[in-house]
Amino acid sequence: xxxxxxxxxxxxxxxxxxxxxxxxxxxxxxxxxxxxxxxxxxxxxxxxxxxxxxxxxxxxx
Amino acid sequence: xxxxxxxxxxxxxxxxxxxxxxxxxxxxxxxxxxxxxxxxxxxxxxxxxxxxxxxxxxxxxxxxxxxxxxxxxxxxxxxxxxxxxxxxxxxxxxxxxxxxxxxxxxxxxxxxxxxxxxxxxxxxxxxxxxxxxxxxxxxxxxxxxxxxxxxxxxxxxxxxxxxxxxxxxxxxxxxxxxxxxxxxxxxxxxxxxxxxxxxxxxxxxxxxxxxxxxxxxxxxxxxxxxxxxxxxxxxxxxxxxxxxxxxxxxxxxxxxxxxxxxxxxxxxxxxxxxxxxxxxxxxxxxxxxxxxxxxxxxxxxxxxxxxxxxxxxxxxxxxxxxxxxxxxxxxxxxxxxxxxxxxxxxxxxxxxxxxxxxxxxxxxxxxxxxxxxxxxxxxxxxxxxxxxxxxxxxxxx
Numbered sequence: 001x002x003x004x005x006x007x008x009x010x011x012x013x014x015x016x017x018x019x020x021x022x023x024x025x026x027x028x029x030x031x032x033x034x035x036x037x038x039x040x041x042x043x044x045x046x047x048x049x050x051x052x053x054x055x056x057x058x059x060x061x
Numbered sequence: 062x063x064x065x066x067x068x069x070x071x072x073x074x075x076x077x078x079x080x081x082x083x084x085x086x087x088x089x090x091x092x093x094x095x096x097x098x099x100x101x102x103x104x105x106x107x108x109x110x111x112x113x114x115x116x117x118x119x120x121x122x123x124x125x126x127x128x129x130x131x132x133x134x135x136x137x138x139x140x141x142x143x144x145x146x147x148x149x150x151x152x153x154x155x156x157x158x159x160x161x162x163x164x165x166x167x168x169x170x171x172x173x174x175x176x177x178x179x180x181x182x183x184x185x186x187x188x189x190x191x192x193x194x195x196x197x198x199x200x201x202x203x204x205x206x207x208x209x210x211x212x213x214x215x216x217x218x219x220x221x222x223x224x225x226x227x228x229x230x231x232x233x234x235x236x237x238x239x240x241x242x243x244x245x246x247x248x249x250x251x252x253x254x255x256x257x258x259x260x261x262x263x264x265x266x267x268x269x270x271x272x273x274x275x276x277x278x279x280x281x282x283x284x285x286x287x288x289x290x291x292x293x294x295x296x297x298x299x300x301x302x303x304x305x306x307x308x309x310x311x312x313x314x315x316x317x318x319x320x321x322x323x324x325x326x327x328x329x330x331x332x333x334x335x336x337x338x339x340x341x342x343x344x345x346x347x348x349x350x351x352x353x354x355x356x357x358x359x360x361x362x363x364x365x366x367x368x369x370x371x372x373x374x375x376x377x378x379x380x381x382x383x384x385x386x387x388x389x390x391x392x393x394x395x396x397x398x399x400x401x402x403x404x405x406x407x408x409x410x411x412x413x414x415x416x417x418x419x420x421x422x423x424x425x426x427x428x429x430x431x432x433x434x435x436x437x438x439x440x441x442x443x444x445x446x447x448x449x450x451x452x453x454x455x456x457x458x
Contacts, residue, residue, distance in 0.1 A: 016419035021196050034230050036212035
């Protein structure tokens with residue numbers, strides 16, 4: 001399956017609470033950024049997830 | 062957007078996909094309870110090996126008599142919260158005895174173990190604070206964090222170095238962080254590396270809470286749990302626990318050397334807005350705590366039984382959790398295989414727990430046994446024999 005920016009994480013990919021937490025752990029380690037579980041409450045797509053991560057990345061320079 | 066009832070209907074479809082028409086694994090009718098280790102299910106006498114009844118005290122005469130006396134003396138219920146209806150003598154005595162048992166100055170009793178986590182975490186944390194919890198923590202801990210409004214940051218299960226990195230990333234916010242772990246994790250029966258976690262937590266200047274729900278009465282020379290066993294009690298700010306496992310009742314508690322714990326009574330909605338535990342339950346719990354304190358042989362018996370079952374299942378080639386504990390979890394390849402093994406065991410007269418995602422770590426499917434000090438050696442061997450007979454049909458993950 002091809003995952004697009006607007007693929008539904010829950011309905012299409014079957015993300016449940018456990019996989020969501022594992023995804024969060026991977027995000028933190030990959031991007032060196034703290035993303036609280038609460039910040040994902042309204043996230044439904046990879047695009048929205050990317051935006052949440054991007055907002056928390058340190059300013060370059 | 063799915064309708065309110067549509068969500069429940071979707072759940073019904075998922076249930077049928079996994080279980081077929083049979084929903085027995087999640088709500089077995091227990092027709093009669095004969096003892097701490099035997100009950101009638103489906104008209105047959107079944108060996109209970111999935112009850113969390115670690116010390117086997119549910120039928121202990123001292124606990125039953127204490128409950129009966131309190132029932133006659135103080136009635137069936139308190140009909141309200143302690144803030145509104147007052148604290149009964151037994152509530153205050155239980156809190157004194159818990160504080161004394163843990164060697165601290167303060168204890169608070171909640172009406173359920175679930176409420177203890179909800180009540181403590183939501184009183185300690187608020188918006189802007191941080192909950193840094195082990196990713197495998199129990200749902201009650203996650204729910205307490207949600208209720209608090211704090212930022213919820215899980216760290217990798219049993220990984221102090223990962224906790225250290227996450228605390229480092231928080232900078233000054235580490236001072237407003239509560240680190241939360243469990244003594245024994247309920248799904249796989251593994252223990253927290255508490256010495257390492259306590260060291261990291263102390264170095265970053267955070268508070269540490271340990272949920273000893275599955276380790277009270279199980280670990281430590283005096284049965285106080287993992288903090289006692291690992292000599293880290295001085296580093297733990299709050300111990301949370303339950304009466305519904307080793308103590309055979311229902312209810313929860315928190316103990317602490319910190320006087321601020323007393324103010325939780327004014328700050329904790331799950332403490333204030335629910336009825337206090339009924340007198341009979343509190344009296345039985347006090348009696349069970351006395352038995353726990355005065356009968357170390359129960360812990361020895363429990364450890365021997367746990368080791369025997371773990372060794373037996375390991376020798377059969379089943380994949381198990383990493384530590385020997387009263388929670389002996391068998392890891393299966395798929396929910397189907399786990400369901401088949403669970404049904405086979407029940408047919409063989411052995412009751413255990415079926416655990417499926419998302420309640421389990423990493424999407425695993427588990428058949429979980431819990432061992433009791435009340436199990437005889439012959440009963441442990443019967444459990445092993447039933448697993449042996451089903452081994453070739455149970456591919457293990």
